[in-house]
Amino acid sequence: MSEFDAIDAALLAALSRDDTQSAGKLGRMVGLSQPATWRRIRRLRSAGVISGRRLDLNREALGFGVTVFLGVKLAAKGRVSLEDFERAVTAIPEVQTVQHVLGMYDYRLRVVARDIADFERVLRRRIMALPGVGSIEANVLLSEERQVGPLG
């Protein structure tokens, strides 16, 4: 986005923490009027800097006790269709994110499950049944923090 200044950065940081704050309240924080703040927020959205909204839910409270990151390597490269793999993997409800990566794996998946037994079910019945899967490496998430990013 052109002309992204320190006030935009402060607004963006505040909205990434809580996107339900009023323009009036945000305006008082950055020292702008409510309409001027509202125009800035609208511009961040229309420029696509804010691409959407995400509901941040407490996984444990909803019964999802286990999050696992999987590194998936496809077998017989060139013979499996990436589109087939991607279509099938994104349809699995327990798979939260899918990233195509370069390095020692082809895909990186974030998977949630109720517990380890449930994870085993997802892994065996869904992930290992995906077309073209070669090897899988699993790492169980212990803690996670998100930083606001280079907005200071």
Added chain:
Amino acid sequence: MLDDIDRRLLRRLQADPSQTVPELAEATGMTAGRTQRRLDRLKEAGVVRATRAVIDWRQLGYEVVVSLRFTLDKTQRTAFDEFIAAAREIPEVIEIQTFLGKVDVRLGVIARDIGHYQELYRSRILTLPHIADIEALMHVATVKSDEKLPI
């Protein structure tokens, strides 16, 4: 603690977090007042942590996304804490995760371009304490990223 109505409400809201209370009320067949009270209760109980704006870093000129996976020198008892405290100081680090498995810590790092990444890698990443090994995964494309829970 959560009943079917709560789950239905969260499922709807998760699918589109921009919905208004009247829209949600109509979709779930409750009055707006009851819907609002349910939502307030879910927030107070900490089930709903926040509604966050999603930032598209590409639009701000960050073209490179890398997952850096670290193995730490665990003979140092303070390795995790010191590593994580130092990683928090790097503005381009947007995610810090710890694991049980082959990888100890993963950092999600963004950079403007390969040159910028190279500079960050040399001056900020390689200088982090207690690193035993690093692997990098360069993100080519995000296929799915909504992080929805199968409620």
